[in-house]
Amino acid sequence: MSLTLLVGGARSGKSTLAVEIGRRFEKNHDDATVTFIATAPRSDDDMDRRIDRHQAERPGNWATVEEQVDLVRAIGRSAPGLVIVDCLTLWTSNLMWADLDEADVHERTTSTVRAAVDHPGDVVVVTNEVGLGIVPDNEMARSYRDLHGQVNQQFVASADRSLYLVAGRATPLVDPWTLLDGLA
Numbered sequence: 001m002s003l004t005l006l007v008g009g010a011r012s013g014k015s016t017l018a019v020e021i022g023r024r025f026e027k028n029h030d031d032a033t034v035t036f037i038a039t040a041p042r043s044d045d046d047m048d049r050r051i052d053r054h055q056a057e058r059p060g061n062w063a064t065v066e067e068q069v070d071l072v073r074a075i076g077r078s079a080p081g082l083v084i085v086d087c088l089t090l091w092t093s094n095l096m097w098a099d100l101d102e103a104d105v106h107e108r109t110t111s112t113v114r115a116a117v118d119h120p121g122d123v124v125v126v127t128n129e130v131g132l133g134i135v136p137d138n139e140m141a142r143s144y145r146d147l148h149g150q151v152n153q154q155f156v157a158s159a160d161r162s163l164y165l166v167a168g169r170a171t172p173l174v175d176p177w178t179l180l181d182g183l184a
Contacts, residue, residue: 003116004124005155007173008165014126017165018084019057021124025082026059033081033121034062037074039091054086068094071112080120088127088155092148105147109154117158127152129164 004021006014022034036058042048055064067074071091075083085091095105116123131149136142156162162173 001117001120002122002160003113003155003158004122005152005159005162005173006124006126006165006170007129007152007156007162009129009132012165013168013170014128014165015054015086016057016168017163017170018086018124018126022062022082022084023059025122029081033079034059035065035078035081035083036062037065037067037071037078037083037085039068039071039085039087039094041068041090041094069098072108072115075112075115075119075123078119078121082121083116083119083123084126085116085123086126088125088151089130089148092151093144096144096147102147102150106150106154109151113154113158116155125155125159127155 006017008014022036026032026034038051038054040047040051040054042051058064063079065074065078068091071085075085092105095108100108116125128148129152130145136145156173163170164173
C-alpha cells in the first residue's frame with residue numbers, strides 16, 4: 001500500500017499521469033479495481049466541459065465517485081486496489097466555500113491523509129502548486145493560497161513518494177534535510 005502525491009501547475013500533466021498510473025495498475029494486476037474520486041463541482045459551462053473531457057479520458061469500467069467535501073468517506077468506501085483523488089486544489093476551495101476555518105481544514109486534511117494511508121490499496125492524489133505566482137491582491141485569494149499550501153504540506157509529509165510535474169515531466173520531491181545534512 002502506498003500514497004503518491006502528484007503536484008504541479010495547471011496543465012503540467014498531473015491528471016494525465018494519474019490516469020496512466022490507473023491504466024497500468026489495471027493492466028498489471030489481476031482483478032484490479034480503480035476508483036476515481038473527483039472533487040470538481042459543476043459550477044458553469046466551462047467547468048462542465050472540463051469535467052466531461054476528464055470523464056471521457058478515463059476508462060468506463062472505473063468506479064467514479066463525485067465527492068466535493070468528504071474525502072474520508074469516499075476513500076473509506078473505495079474498493080481495495082487503486083484510488084485516484086483528483087484534486088486537492090478544488091477540494092481545498094470546496095472546504096473554504098463550506099465555511100470551514102483553517103483549524104477545521106487542518107483537521108479534515110489530517111483525517112483525509114490518515115484515510116489515504118490506511119486504505120487497503122494504493123492511493124494517488126493530484127494537487128496544484130498555487131504558490132509560485134505573485135502575491136494575490138485580495139485577502140480571500142491569499143488565504144486560499146496559504147491554506148492550500150498547508151494542505152499540500154500535510155499530504156507530502158505522509159506520502160511514500162511525491163512528484164513535481166512540469167510539462168509532462170516529473171522530478172521527485174525529497175525532504176530538504178536529506179540534502180542539507182551537516183549544514184545545521
